[in-house]
Amino acid sequence: MKKNSYKSILLAVLLLGMMATVAIAQDGDKKDLMLSTSYFNSNNQTQYLVAHTKCKIDGKFLPIPAIEVSFYITNDSAESHLLGKAVTNDKGEAPLMIPASAQSEWVKSAKQTFVVVSKANKVFDQTKASTDVVKAKLKIDTTADKKINVMVLELKDTGWTPVKGVDLKVAIKRMGGDLNVGETQTYTTDSTGSISADFKRDSLPGDLNGNLTLIAKVEDNDTYGNLTVEELVPWGAKMEYVSRFDRRTLFARRGHSPIWLELLAYSIIGVVWIILVYLVGQIRKIKTLGIE
Amino acid sequence: MKDSAIQKITEDLLPQKFGKQGKIWVAFLSVLCIIGFIAYCRQLSKGLVVTGMRDYVSWGIYISNFVFFVAISLVGSLITAVLRLTNAEWSTPLTRIAEIIAVSAITFASLIIIVDMGRPDRFYNLFIHGRLQSPIIWDVIVITTYFFISLLLLYFPLLPDLQILLRFKERTNKRLYWLYGFLGSFWKDTPQQIKISRRAVNILSITIIPVAFSIHTVTSWLFATTYRPGWDSTNFGAYFISGAFLVGAGAVIVAMYVFRSHYNLERYITYSHFDKMGKILVMLALLYLYFNVNEFLVPAFKMKKSEEDHLMGLFTGEFAPVFWFAICTAMIIPILILVNRKGRRPLPAFIAGLLVVVGSWFKRYLIVTPTLLHPFLPMHDVPESYKHYFPTWEEWAIAIGSLAGAMLIITIFARIFPIIPIHETITETEQHEKE
Known part of the structure; x- marks a missing residue:
């Protein structure tokens, strides 16, 4: 019985030690980057790839910006098959147009594989993903x-x-x-x-x-x-563009205020300043009376 | 009326040379103005970056100061026009004090706007590119008009006093004597001149009331026509005007006390004046308090999500100390002081007036700044420091310098011209004796 209890304590200590080691190791480890790529063909002309980067942070999948990714055609990530490089934006996306130089490889088969490789940094290890496309x-x-x-x-x-x-x-x-x-x-x-x-x-x-x-x-x-x-x-209604640029509105440019506003404002200003000019005239009159 | 009595009034009310205290006061104000000017020179050479204003708060204490000056200038119309038109003769000794406060305040209101623009040449752009639809242009027009009316209202009643001043050549220096002669040597006190002058003053008294109301209503519209928490209010015109009357009346009480005690004018600015002005101040404080309740209680009751940050910032948040300080000093404490008869004696009334003026300055700051920190659409990617505002020393120096400048104008005016109308005082005393 006593021997068993010693064993249990020893086992518990060992387990705790292992857990602590794993926890410390996890703290020091780099995070897992989720990398994927999508193929786009627009109007049967423009073809491009988009790499997506995500990571689970605090229980949520968040896009990871500023990750440099390299795109390759075929399953081989050799430099000769490099299509180009891009950096992910705030949405964790990095688009790359498939260059004309890839044509020789592109025409070889009806199916095509694209590989995307993210560059390692302080937080994430190098990650690789691929997508297969049937033309x-x-x-x-x-x-x-x-x-x-x-x-x-x-x-x-x-x-x-x-x-x-x-x-x-x-x-x-x-x-x-x-x-x-x-x-x-x-x-x-x-x-x-x-x-x-x-x-x-x-x-x-x-x-x-x-x-x-x-x-x-x-x-x-x-x-x-x-x-x-x-x-x-040609199935829509024709849009008739009506320029408001020269119309007299409250939001128009200088000299194009509504007539009612101009009349109102200038009448008020006019009346007040006529009174003031009249009063200045009265000072002149007082002066003339004093000099006489 | 006996000649000796007239002589006594004239002697009492003639402008006096600065004594030791006066010189120290002028020197003190001049130093503040110079420091403000140095700070402005720094702002001119380095740009508005020397201020604490950034993308969020683009109107800081300069615009708060502008609103304060515009508010205080409204006192000219209150004392001179409203009380004159209602035949409140007791206000005669206060009219010139009120008018010079109005002129000096409106002068610095104009200047502080140019300071806020950064480069002064932008003021010229306001005229060549200004749009009639913009409340800013209305403000420029109405401030210019109000300044001109206030000057005329100061000048017309001064004419008879200038003639009196010219009689005391031995008590003045050459330059001042020339100035009096230039401004009023033609006044001969003839019945025709008196008639014209009285009519002019009456016309001005009537004209200044709508213009004074316009100046502050338009200033309130600078804010209220903008869709922002705290400014989006239909109450703003009345709210601003009631506040302006309050601070103006407070400033007059302060000036009354200072001139009374410094120039020994106890016979002319009496307890009765403080009592009446005290009652007016209580009424105005209650009115402004009523508008404040409207302005804050209704939005607080609804507490719209978009306005919550702004309102809570004022009530319990970052701006709460300033908010409650302003409410207490500008309204509640002055009411408590002045509602009591003893509180309307000169010294307590002076303290109440001073509290109103100080509290009102902070009230203007609260109208301008917290709203700018809480836009409906917060900006993205701005440094954290942009989301807070505290004025730099340059802003404080310029703002304080402008306040000192306004007081310097009043001080120098009182040195050159009689701060209480001599001729009107004599005429009214004569009339009272006849009655």
Whole structure:
């Protein structure tokens, strides 16, 4: 019994010691950086990558700025495959356009792997992440009766093939964000790789010619990444720009105050200063009377 | 009225040379002005960076001082115009004191604005780029007008006294004698001249009231037309005017006591004057207290989230000591002193007046600064120091220098001209004897 209790005490001391060691070690350790990368293809022309950095601090995932990251094409992070370097911003994002120099590597296969490596610093160790992308594109068509057809095509050995079951959004680009063309939030492509949407936003203000920008987008797709395609359509209401620059308003520039304000202000000023000038005249009169 | 009595009044009220105390007082004020000027030169050479004003607080004690000066200048219209038009003859000995306070205060109100602009040439831009829609332009126009009216109101009643001064050539020096001659040698006291002068003073008394109300209402609109916690109020015009009348009346009581005791004017500025001015001050303090209750109780009852920081900062936070000091010294303590008959004797009334003036200065500071520290949309990425404001020595020196400058003008005026109207006092005494 006594022997067992000694063992228990010894075990407890050992455990405590180990825990303390681990705790101290953890304090001294660097934090874990969560690194990921996303592929973007805009209008089937502009392709770029964005690296995201996050870390769990006080129980919350927070973006980590000022982390230098290197982007590589293919699974190999050799210098020859380096696309470029970028530094994360306040949102923990570091974008990088895929340079033309990567073309030879890009055309080799229908699938592509991108690797992103963060540079080690005092707080974080070097971290590596990768993303695999199957080359795909969106095709958008519109008809005169305001129907929108979008097709998702994937690159295969023989050429571009329609893809079934891809979720995408069809919207109109606005200043504060995208506005869905109708009630449906998300469309899924059918066996022909297409979706069909109706434009139901009549009288939506467009540009000077009534043009709106339609946008179809695939977001965060595990296979294809982020794809967008845009098209200009004359379905909006024409915006008539009315210049207020020369109008008489309370917020106008000098010399363009409202007439009522000018009348009021100048009348008051005029009346008061006429009285004052009259009184100065009275001083003159007093003077003349005194000299006589 | 006997010649000897007239002679006595004239002798009593003629301007007196500075004694030892007077010289020390002038020297003291001059030193403060010089220090203020040196600080201003530093500000001119190094820029507004020498002040404590940054992105948050862009209106510091300069603008507080400006509002204070504008407020105190309103006393000219109270004493000279309102009491004159209501036939309150007892106020005659106080009219010139009130008017010179108004002129000196409005002079320094204009100057302190130029100081606040940083580069003085910006004042010129106000005229070439100013917009009629802006309350700042209204303020410039109305201050200029008020200054001019106050000067005229000072000058017209001075004309008969200038003639009296010219009779005492032996008691003055050459330069002053020339000045009296230049300003009033043409006054012959003819019935026509008297008639014109009286009519002019009446016209000025009527004109100055709306202009005086405008000057302080427009100054309040500089704040109230801005959407900020503490300024976004429809009460501001009346709130400012009641406060201005209060501080102006307080300043007159202080000046009354100082002139009375220093120039031995007990016969002319009597207990009755202190009693009446004391009652006026109590009424004005109660009125201002009423507006303060309106100004703070209603927002505090609602306690909108966006205004909470500002209000709590005043009631219990960073500005609470100054806030309660201002409320107590500018209103509550003077009311408690003056509501009592004994409290309306010269010395206690002087103390109450002084408290009102000091408390009112801090009240102006509280109107300007805490609001600027609590904008609806806080700024991002500003240094922590920008979120607090404490004036630098340059700001204190300039502000104190400007206050000293205003007092110097009053002091020098009292040295050159009779601070109590001689001619009016004689005329009124004669009338009383006839009655």
